[in-house]
Amino acid sequence: MEKYLIPLIPGPVSVPEEVRRVATVNYGSGLIEPEYFTLYKECEALLQQLMHTRSRIIIQTGEGMLALWTALKSTLLPGDKVLVISTGMFGLGFAPMAQSIGCETRTIEYGFDETVHDFERIEKAILDFRPKMITLVQCETPSGTLNPVREIGALKAKHGVPLLCVDMISGIGGVPVEVDAWHADLALGASQKCLSAPANLAFLSVSDAAWRHVREVAYAGYEALLPFAEALENGMFPYTPYWQGLAQLRQACKLIFEEGPEACFKRHEEVAAYCRERLTGMGLALYPAASATCSPTVTAVRVPERPGWERLDAALRARGVALGNNFGPLEGRVFRVGHMGAQANMAIVRAAMDILERILRS
Helix, strand or coil, X not given: CCCCCEECCCCCCCCCHHHHHHHHCCCCCCCCCHHHHHHHHHHHHHHHHHHCCCCEEEEEECCCHHHHHHHHHHHCCCCCEEEEEECCHHHHHHHHHHHHHCCEEEEEECCCCCCCCCHHHHHHHHHHHCCCEEEEECEECCCCEECCHHHHHHHHHHCCCCEEEEECCCXXXXXXXXXXXXXXXXXXXXXXXXXXXXXXXXXXXXXXXXXXXXXXXXXXXXXXXXXXXXXXXXXXXXXXXXXXHHHHHHHHXXXXXXXXXXXXHHHHHHHHHHHHHHHHHCCCCECCCCCCCECCCCEEEECCCCCCHHHHHHHHHHCCEECECCCHHHCCCEEEECCCHHHCCHHHHHHHHHHHHHHHHC
């Protein structure tokens, strides 16, 4: 029996049976069996199609944060300049990560309840700071917001910034992603959000420009991109291949294409709109500012003073509903409904909203 009958945590999300069951198959060594390389190539091709990119996609064993460290450590050197565009906790987190490598950072910070705007401000910072890399988070799950990557990519291309690194972990599979059209050199993803697979794989697209920096930096740690550059050609991956995880990722991508990406995105939008209509109808306030763009994959809501988060969370879980708390300055003040991937399901969101409304009325 499932612990929570209505799981709406914003990742890791519930995993469909069609994805779970493919992990029960036993496989041989990835260093010997040619089928492993076929499986890897199939996953890469599906992700390229979903992300609209011709760039190589590197798939790693590990949770989503692995892709962030991989992107930074593999392309940056001490003294490099990184322009951090932040609208929330994960966007802000790029700065200390880059600083730990010895980079010089400058942060353009918006409120956690905002999305990127005032592009003249960003353009001025690019001209003044001349960064090697710009970083951005597409979907800030703690804030429930969705940032405009296209406009930042256009500024990157206009002014010849070498690298644009975008965390798309909570977007891929739930909202349209156009990696090449948006000039993203490093587009970061993970298995446990909208793809509805277990939290065991991270992946990222790597442009030709990014590969040049990867070879220049020649980082050699666990997160290194360089060993993947010729892994398929020489038959040698940098660590033990994870057959089961790749099989689940392939199946998760196939489910999206069986539904149709556009239909999948529409489903996310419709469920998100319904969720927000119900929440505001209960007298609850959405966290993002009116001028911000809300994400179709997660809704952030201000915690009502009464009963407060602890009592509300306990009452929900007692009735089989799991929603998400928050982090840092938003902890206890903002809660989240994760309607992403398999959880972008009208029936389960309706059931959760019905239970929430009964709790608040009582």
